[in-house]
Amino acid sequence: MNCPKCHSSRFVKNGHTHYGKQRFRCQVCGRQFVPNPSRQLISQETRDLIDQLLKERLSLAAIARVAEVWERWLQDYVNQKYYLTPKTDHYYAGLPILHPDDNQTFVA
Template sequence: MCEITIQVNCPYCHGMKVVKNGVKRTGKQNFLCRACGKQFQYAYQKAGCRPQAKRLVLQMLVRNSGIRDIEQVTGVHRQTVLGWLNKQAAACEFRPRQQSYASVQIDEVWTFVKERKRRKRWLFYAYAPETAEVLAWSWGNRSQHTVRRLYRQLEKLKIECFCTDDWPAFSKVLPPEKHSVGKAFTRHIEGVNLCLRTRNRRIVRKTACFSKKEQNHYNAMKLIFYYRNYHTL
């Protein structure tokens, strides 16, 4: 007779201090990790219950995969995917790496919500080339009010120069003594725009992929900004 022993590791912290912790109503054995205190099963019937599935879904969300594409590939229901998207975005905290920056580039990209042109949304965001991080962003129409909301988020930082294109809303809000205008000053953020369109199909210029809810739309971009700044989720 051959006896096979299986080592059960925690799927969350990958620890080996795992003990049995009762039986579920389905009759499956439940385990408890002594290291992180989380409970789990060795195998789950539903894909949405697997810890590995959540990590895969989050990686696909920042790699230009649509909600329904993720559902087809992973087997996780799209409502569960949207729930993970919003929950993870709410947990993301952005902190500038520095308190002073030599220059910050500001630009805008447009997109739609609910496939309607009257629901066109503009994303204004500030990018620091010296640290390769997105410092702040603001959603709205293409007016000085949206730019002003973005500028309020940057007032606590010491910024020597703001670099933008010649859109009039920038000159109405930004301090003129710190404002440099011209495409020559925004070449770094133009590259970021290309990267964002590659990572999120919602802001591709010609696309049929739109969010039905603004909250899902905004959180998808927030997740990509966080991933770009910190390279983790």
């Protein structure tokens, strides 16, 4: 058994999960892990499906049901995508910029 992050074989017992499985902590990188985890990673196909459903503006609960993922995981995934998306001002492009004049009226 090796650490999933750094592949070191130096680890110590580090308590149990709330399901009762033994947890370990790597002495090299500090990563906590459980050997043979029962949780499965979300496949790229499922992530692509979620991206398409997000474009359709479905509710997160509906997307979680269709994609068979946890709502909490989905919310974290959406938040991560939001923070990684470059921010643009395309909404305001082409609109006139208003400048106040001396009379405190706005002229376009």
